[in-house]
Amino acid sequence: MGDIGDVWNAVKDVATLFGSGQSQAMGARAFACPSGVQPGQLDWSNAQEGSLTYSVNLTNRAREWFGASSGTSLRLGVIWQYGGTSADHPGLYLHDAYLWAVLDYSSAGTNFTVTGNFGDAVPVGNSAELSGQINMEMTFAGMHWEQRQYDIRIRGNGYGTMRRL
Numbered sequence: 042m043g044d045i046g047d048v049w050n051a052v053k054d055v056a057t058l059f060g061s062g063q064s065q066a067m068g069a070r071a072f073a074c075p076s077g078v079q080p081g082q083l084d085w086s087n088a089q090e091g092s093l094t095y096s097v098n099l100t101n102r103a104r105e106w107f108g109a110s111s112g113t114s115l116r117l118g119v120i121w122q123y124g125g126t127s128a129d130h131p132g133l134y135l136h137d138a139y140l141w142a143v144l145d146y147s148s149a150g151t152n153f154t155v156t157g158n159f160g161d162a163v164p165v166g167n168s169a170e171l172s173g174q175i176n177m178e179m180t181f182a183g184m185h186w187e188q189r190q191y192d193i194r195i196r197g198n199g200y201g202t203m204r205r206l
Contacts, residue, residue, distance in 0.1 A: 045132030047076035048169040050162040058175065059115075059142035059155035072136035073162035073169035073197060075127060080136035083125040091135075093203040094118040095191060097177065099148075114145040115153060117175050117191060123199045133168045133197035140175055140193070150182045168198040 052071040059065065072080045099113040121138035140157035147153075159173040173193040179186045195201040 045075070045130060045164045045167060045169060048073050048134070048162040048164055049076050050074075050159060050171055052159055053161075055156050055158040056140070057154070058117075058140055058157050059144060059153055062144075062152070064141065064143050067139040067141065067157065070136065071121075071138040071159035071171055071173070072134070073138075073171040074125070074134050074136065075130035075132075075169075078127065078130065080125070080134075083127050083134055083136075085122065085125050085136070087126070088122045088124045089199060090120065091123050091195060091199050091201050092118065092120045093193070093195075093201050095203050095205070097189070099151075099179070099187075113147045113151055115147075115155075115177070116143045116145065117141070117155065117177070117203075119173065119193050119195060119201070119203060121171075121195050121201075123195070123197050125197060131167065132164070135169060135171060135195060135197040138171060138173075138195060140173060142175070142177075148181075151186075152180045154178045165196060168196045168200070170194055170196045 125134035142155040157175040
């Protein structure tokens with residue numbers, strides 16, 4: 042395959058993924074397609090689903106010393122469809138990408154706000170790549186306790202990484 046040329050993504054708004062004790066759906070789905078081309082204009086007949094999950098397990102003194110707390114388990118992730126092709130544009134593209142967060146269980150007094158967004162799409166070899174990030178803020182007993190950020194890279198060939206910064 043040749044050079045895939047310019048690619049784009051129009052979905053860049055920051056979305057709340059988890060807040061007020063509930064998971065929330067990411068509104069618009071992101072994509073990495075040839076410049077000026079909408080995802081519906083590509084061939085997705087051989088598309089597959091990609092998925093990455095990162096588990097955040099936090100403990101506290103009540104759990105460590107006395108076993109009196111469950112600790113906290115929060116899962117973060119990204120799901121996308123990859124393998125889109127076009128007769129007019131060589132390469133592999135992705136669409137229907139969204140970020141998510143699910144709180145499995147939490148210690149008393151612990152609250153989370155999780156936000157996420159995608160950025161610009163860029164060509165990498167014969168594939169389009171989409172970058173994103175998830176930000177997690179935790180409060181305990183109403184006070185700021187911890188903040189974490191996660192970097193996400195997904196591609197039209199199915200490759201993906203998710204790591205804590």
